Amino acid sequence: MRVLHGVWVGDALAVWAEEARSASGPDPADAPPRHPFALSAGGLRSLLGSLGAGEEAAEAADDELRLTLPGDDRAPTRSDAADSGGAPARLLSWRVPALVLDARRAETLLDVLGGPGGGRVRLGPALAHLGAVRDCAEDLVTAGCVLPDLVGDPPRARWRPAPVEAAEARLSALTAALPTAARAHRPEDGPDEAARSCVLAPLELLTDAVARRLARRPHGVADPTGAAGAAASDTPAARLASALAGADPRVDPATAEALRGPLREWRARVRGPGRARLLFVLREPDRDSPWAVEFWVRSDTDPGLRLPLERVWLGEGAAWLPDDVGETALADLRRAARHHYPALRRALRDLAPARLLLDTAGAESFVADAAPRLGAAGFGVVLPEWRGRQALGLRMTVEEAPRRTRGGVGVADLVRVSFEALVNGPGSGEPLSGEELDELAELARLKRSLVRVRGRWMEIDPERVGSALEALRSRARRWSRVDEALRAAIGVAGAAPLPVTDVVAEGPVGALLEGGVSAELRPMGAPAGFEGTLRPYQDRGASWLRFLGELGLGAILADDMGLGKTVQLLALLTDERAGGRAPGPTLLVCPVSLVGNWSREAARFAPDLRVHVQHGPDRPVGNALARLVGACDLVVTTYGVVTRDAGELAALPWHRVVCDEAQALKNHGTRQARAVRSLPAATRIALTGTPVENNLGELWSVMDFANPGLLGSAQDFQRTVAEPADGDGGAAADLVRRLTRPFVLRRLKTDRSIIADLPEKFEARTWCTLTPEQASLYKAVADDMAERMAEADEKERKGLVLATMARLKQICNHPAQFLGDGSALAGRSGKLDRLEAILGEAAAQGDKALCFTQYARFGDRLAPYLRSRLGVPVLWLHGGTPRSEREELTRRFQDAPGPMVFLLSLRAAGTGLNLTAANHVVHVDRWWNPAVENQATDRAFRIGQRRDVQVRKLVCVGTVEERVDEMIERKSALAEGAVTTGEHWLAGLSVEDLREVVRLAPEAVAG
Known part of the structure; x- marks a missing residue:
């Protein structure tokens, strides 16, 4: 029996078929060779005609596909061949004759193949999957789960799947079932690209084709535009109705302009408010107040809309919350208490539960045990930013002994080494005092995992920190061999009680430990007696x-x-x-x-x-x-x-x-x-x-x-x-x-290091504005800092200020990053919109671009979003990327033709990569350390770069980002501090400076 295959290519279906046997083997001179079992174009037309799709076959265009298929050098593995148990097949490229059918003809063919006539031929897995996509499209149309829309430029009328829960569930199932054969023509695609090109695109086009074929208005959906049933009068609605029902989908610009607004409002009404999802938000205590797990609700259809349950009981949020939100939230709380977090039963004693108060031990239990269980059960959980972060590090000071002989020091020579404990992140500039170490050691002895240091909470491993502090005291200031000091500085296990995050050293050893070897090198030149030029x-x-x-x-x-x-x-x-x-x-x-x-x-x-x-x-x-x-x-x-x-x-x-x-x-x-x-x-x-x-x-x-x-x-x-x-x-x-x-x-x-000259580098700030949502969050965080500053002592003030800076930077990036709730990205961030426009322009010119962010979790969300919006490959490299994958991503970016975006975590990719295929560099969020930013930019601007490099640094106007940028330019001392110690210098600013830094200017918000 012949096997009929099909893959979705752009906006059309390409079909091909396999014969029972090969007429001749592949021509070894072909590159890639022709599939020896593939049916010719004429044979393919005859086959489709015998199945009842002769008209579609006659109108189809001849084409040739290049497919990546399993097999060996002689032939691909036949689709209907049993596994012989021999050596595993390799993936090789083959050419096959194909017929290309537009969406209308593709829908008819898939309909025929799903009927009795289709039983005379075996369907390959990709074509069978497309048949399931077509069946889904017909079910959506007959159930009324479709909406009219306008797409493209010039505008065209199209029926599209409605954004309802049933459609989304069906779509998820189809995506999960996508066979590997469906992307044999696109082997380089990742899961996101495959879902878009092999499921979303055919579903949308087949839905439109089915709706037109049925030639009737889908029932169950209101039509305020009158598009589906308009009379044949010359109105915008009538012209849209004609374009939706006829063979020509084109719509004149005036009609499109008149209908875009009503269509948008219609889609919003059909989508509806949806269901509210329950969120558990852990709040740190202020001074002597307890910890609290607050209960919030969030709109599923617009995740940026979230409200404390306490305010729901007061009747707020009615404009976007469903009527039964209270009942739903209580049911979810009871379910969570029954199966995942029994402590919630205390809160359920209240008629209007809003929060669960906890002591520190309860908060530790929530973070370690309850939060993972609730998250796995589908509830939203928002934890403070310190979760999962290494809390403490060491500053290592190395003093060399006086030199007795000419030259450097040897591995066995002695140096004096001392360690000081530092708080990682905000507040890490000054080492912990003896009193603070004693207090921390006592808390570790009591097995406390959540501790408050310098006005901010952090998470520690009590056993590890306790033993580390004991080791720190016992070592004090002692003599060590150079190799022992090196092992401690570079992080060899057991060489230091905690990770070394800062090294203070001078001379050759200091140059080696601090990465300043290049500054110590004496140029050699061509020495006397050397016959040649270096x-x-x-x-x-x-x-x-x-x-x-x-x-x-x-x-x-x-x-x-x-x-x-x-x-x-x-x-x-x-x-x-x-x-x-x-x-x-x-x-x-x-x-x-x-x-x-x-x-x-x-x-x-x-x-x-x-x-x-x-x-x-x-x-x-x-x-x-x-x-x-x-x-x-x-x-x-x-x-x-x-x-x-x-x-x-x-x-x-x-x-x-x-x-x-x-x-x-x-x-x-x-x-x-x-x-x-x-x-x-x-x-x-x-x-x-x-x-x-x-x-x-x-x-x-x-x-x-x-x-x-x-x-x-x-x-x-x-x-x-x-x-x-x-x-x-x-x-x-x-x-x-x-x-x-x-x-x-x-x-x-x-x-290409022998090339001495580099092209030009053009650096510029790109100014971005906040959305109203960003501005609201920004103002709330800034106001909260001002209130807490009034009661904070000096130590608490430093931690508070720097933590606030970090939150404000996240808000400037995107509300979803600050909220940490997995909510939607589109349309909520002025910076993201600007980034999308910049990358879109680069892609349109066929260029490649690097994007750096210091936030790995934000990058996890940003990469798939940019893929879906730009329509080009978007690679993502971060600290967790395995070495082999890192090298493969670099190779693909450097070698693959066409536009591409490489999103990189600044810490993981700021140095050590050669990415000269890019001629655009975008710093999504500022590191505020010119040296670090320049190192990242140099991934593209380096020897081997042939084109001018455009470097853009995104800055939100009228916010902390602009103020700090101005201060770096205006105060050279602060600029020098930023280069050497990152952002810790912010804690030393005066109160007036701090107020000026965080102030939200009117021009920050988009009009």
Whole structure:
């Protein structure tokens, strides 16, 4: 039996079919090859004619589809073939002849295939799913769940599914059932794009086709426009009725202008107020007041409309709440009390329950246990912003001992290390005092997980914080080895009692820990005796190797193949010899295939170096080898020789051991890796283009060669870093980057670093206005801060101010971000509207754009919204993105043709990415630290960029965003503070400054 397939392409159905057998195999010269089982266009027309759709087949247009299908190089897997149990199929691209039917003809064909005639052919899963979509469209039409509308420019009349609960439930089921075959022609689409192109688009067009075919007005829906039953008079309603019933859907502009308003009002009335959803909002106590779980109701159809249940009992909200909201809310409260949160029974004793009062223990129980259960049951839960955030961190201060010799410090040298506890987030500028630490330790001893520090509440793990504070006291100010200090600073498990969030250090160690290595590098240039010219990035690489070597630290030079790792090492050795600083011989270990290359390159670029190749059966041993090594600058050998002669080589006085193609050490337990690590040396260098091939354990092995013991044991690294990173990739991936940053230098050929000139960068502020909803929320938060400031002491004032700033920034972004209730995004934020317009213009020009936000949760909502509004791919990268997916997203953005948007979390993607495919950069919310923003912008504005880059920073006019922007420009001291300490400087402003900062200006709100 033949198999008939179909996919929805744009606004039409494309059908194709499979024969029982292939007439001929695919032409191997084709790219991609033609599907060997596919029916020809003529055969396809005959097949459709035999099913009763001959007229539709005759009017269909010939086309050719490119489909991604499972199979092998010879042929795709047949749709009707049983699983043979052999090797799994690969996804390959194939060409198939197809017929394209517009929506009207597609609806007729699907109707025919759903009748008796369709039983003579087997339907592929995608075409069967489209049949279900068509059936849904007919059910909606016959039930009256459709509305007339105007779409496009020039305007066209269309029947559309009505926004009612039944339609939304059916749509969700169809989306969940979408087969993979439905997007064989769009394999790159994610779930959102697939739902839009393969379910939403065909449902809308098929609904219109069904309504026109039935040629009658759907019953059950009022028609204030008179469109569906208008007489044949020359009125706007009559012209719309004609366009809705006839073959020509076009409507003249005057008719469209006259009917857009009535149609909009009609849709609003049909949608109705909907059902109110119950929300549980946890409120922090003020001074001695208790905690409270407040009960709110929120409109399902307009989530921005929400009201405390207390005011519902007073009769407020009648304009948008259903009549039975009180009964519904009480029923929901009883259900929640019965099944999910028994403590609610206390509140239900009141005739008009509005809140549940709690002590701190009750609040801890609500956050830890009740809130997850209520959320899983479908209730809305809003928790304070500290939920899930690491509350405490450490400031680490490192003091170097006085220098006794020339050069840097070694790994085993001592430095004085001390720690101070900091509050993460707002208020973290000053360390906690002894009194505050004592109070926090006592609360941890009492197993309190919600504690108040400096006027604001935070969540802690009592056991972890208690043991951390004890460790903090015991360590005090003590001497540590440099490698121990490095392990603590970069976050190795167990090296510090809490995560180190701030490092204060000077000199070379400070430059390494604080990321300022580039400022410490002394340019090398082409040293005397070096025959060649170093490119700028090669000069930097050689200088970096010298810098770490002077510190006594190992390095991993992980430049891409072809960028000159060999040249950079030879320049380093030549520089040491030319300066009379050659401290001893360097042993270079490489694969056998590279021995000759190293020998020739050394003769070419560094002819003055004394080089010996220790390889072959006649290689010197014993005293002869010792004398020879003593007179050499560079000894080249192989991994095999080191494995066989490990004892003899380990007895020689190596200054440096270098491993080329160091991925040979990735399996740390092998005899070869153990032999190489046994070689003693003052410093070590690993050269590799692939520091990680399969897993992070390989990275540990290479790092342990370069800096033995720095990352702890292999077992600890696997447990605390590798396994979490291989799982969700969130915080663990961040940790991997911190672990490797000081010791790994990697440049890619795609950076095109040899190009010295960059195109222009144009920066501008884009002014946005608030919507009335945003302005109302903004004013409420600002007024609340003013009231609480009057009663707050100095410590409380700092936490209050900075927490308020964070809330105001969220409101400027979007009310839904501030409310945290998952409500709709469209039409509620002036900034979002402006962002959508900017990205729409870029997409229309075929350009790619980067968008940075500091709020990962907001990005989770923003990415799917922009996909649906812009109609282009929108990628989303944040701190929780696994490393492999991060690389795939970057590759797709860089390589895929056409317009695209890359939304990025500023913390996760502000550095380390090459995204030169973009020539637009948008900062959605300001970090207020120019250095951080510039680093993010440089993902696009960097070597390899060929076009001018447009950088826009979105600022809400007349709000805190504009005021702080002005202060950065006006007060250089504050600007300097912002660069070095983020937003913490805001807490030090005067009361008058604070009032000016948060004041809402009249021009902030859109007219």
